[in-house]
Amino acid sequence: MDRGDIIALFLHSLALWFVSVGGPSTILPEFHRYLVEANQFLSNSQFTELYTLAQAAPGPNFLYVTLMGWQLAGWTGAGLMTIAVLVPTMTFSLILGHMNQRRPNGTIGTIVKRGLTPITIGLMCASSTILIRAVNHNWRAYLLTLVTVTFVLRTPWNPLWLLAVGALAGVLGLV
């Protein structure tokens, strides 16, 4: 990649994140189109591998763009791809946070929060059931999901080790 390619990629990502309501998964197809199909900066398998690698790391899911930026242009690429996420996100949420702070009980804010909270809860239920059906392929997997839910709801303990159990079960081919 030369300097022009990097700048074009940065501007393209910046524009994408500005319109990315609904989270990083909504713009994943567009990143694939731009990086793999339109410009051949990454091969199809590189794209998939880097995405998978990023999901295996701790932290927010959107960091697949950082990893892809690193692959394409080292520190500059990683930095620019991350800045492209941070600028739109921080701009809008700081504006909203500021407005909310000044008029905490303003009518519009209260209506938005009261009206849309049930939808958020319904969507949370939807995404968990979609995920449960997508990743569970046998009874052992369903059992592990059920154990996780019970464990979280019934005990105060940290479920990090359950993730370790899950990883091990995956490596052994049990789930």
Add this chain to the structure above:
Amino acid sequence: MDPTGSPQMRISPYRVFLIFSQISLSGFGGAMFWARRRLVEREHWLTDREFVEFLTLGQLLPGPPGLNLTVLVGYRFGGWAGAVAAVAGFVGWPFLIAIGMGVLYQYYGTLPIVQRALTGMSVVAAGLIFATFAKVVRVLPRRWQPILFAVLAFIGVGVLRWPLVWVIGALAPLALFAAWKESA
């Protein structure tokens, strides 16, 4: 009642940075579960209702909802410095880890074992998200309207698998109208 309605609590940017570092570094399988566990159960910065309200605002804004939540919560408890500290904690460490993984990838490529471990972890992660839902569903008011909107959102996206944008686009105006009628 409201994210900013309770008496103003201020928290030092350093503490905000620490808490969001912990959320982010334990955040395997989605940050939402770990954010709720820290902010609601451990630190008591937010109630369940406030957490869901922040999450709702985070989903309305462009960008990753978890990052929006981070900025909103950081700003709420520490102003501008708090927002920057929260983002630094939430994104800084994973940024460095991502680069470390990029280096490993350049030398070794990806191992099939990573894919298999990830499959196993997502089985647990699915359970974590469901458990988060089971905890926050208690803040839903016991009236038919909010319950109906939650059920319709679930059926539209979770059962019929319609695109998220359509479902929100259809339900949000109705839900806002209902909330407006109620408050008028």
